[in-house]
Amino acid sequence: MLKHLGVRLDVTGLEHAQGGPYVIVALHEGIADPLCLLQLPLPMRFVARREIFGWPGIGPAITRLGHVSINPEHPLGGFRDLWRSAKRIVGGGESLAVFPQGAIAGLQSDFHRGAFEVARRVQAPILPVAISGTHRIWAHPFSPALRYGQRVSLTVLPPISAHDVQGTASEVLRIQTRRAMKAAALAPGAAPARRFDPDRDGYWDGYQLDIDPDFPDLARQMAEHRAALLARSA
Structure with a gap:
């Protein structure tokens, strides 16, 4: 698929993707992200929104392949599904790839806590992966057209050992990893990241x-919008 789309994929840090299994946490910009992650020399399953499992063609395929369906809009149920799946998949020797932003809105979207808490509970190391440029392949809001020949950057950061995952509060781990991954996506020479x-x-x-919250102006704009929406609803 990448060859068909003419994707020019620049991969750095591949030496970090050894061993495992990991909980892989990756930045998310578009539907080409899983294709890029499959270049890692690791057997893996992906976590995806439940709605995608209902898409014609794609839904039945990813169901047969044993990928994981969750509903981020129901955090408790979504976490339970993620945890159960992680125990089975990581326990079976495969890595589990999670997009902690939960959406393809852009670089400024925050990370959810689930992947970091799950890694702690299943005692797995975390492999952070920064991806940028995939939003250019199929633009969001979704365009009916694909763009060919786009440049994408994929940077594999050093893994966080299971020992460090166990010894670090999930919230601290979430913030530290988020900042490191976004810094890699914004590094000089990387393909431009999507902005919300x-x-x-x-x-x-x-x-x-x-x-x-590292993007305070946009965070404030979003908070004001939601407050206005609640006020109108009331």
Whole structure:
């Protein structure tokens, strides 16, 4: 698929993707992200939104392949499904790839806690992967056209050992990993990352989309929008 799309994939840090199994946490920009992650020399399963499992063609295929369905808009149930699946998949020797942003809105979207807490509970190391540029292949809001010949950067960061995962509070681990991954995506020479613009993309009302507090202006704009929405509803 990458060859057909003419994707020019720049991979760095591949030496870090050894051993495992891992809980792989990756930045998320578009549907080509799993294709890029499959270049890692690791057997893996992916976590995806439940709605994708209902898509014609794609849904039945990823169901047969044993990928994991969760509903981020129901955090408790979604975490339970993630945890149970992680125990089975990581325990069977495969890595589990999670997109902790939970959406393809853009770089400024925050990370959910689930992947980090699950890694701690199943005593697995974490492999952080920064991806940028895939949003250019199939633009969001989704265009009916694909763009060919796009450059994508994939940077594998050093893994976080199971010992360090166990010894670090999940919230601290989440923030440290988020900052390291986004810094890699914004590094000089990396393919440009997608930026969330509510005026262009909408506010994703009804979705579990939070803004990274490291982007305070956008976080404030999102909070004001939600407060206004609640006021109108009341």
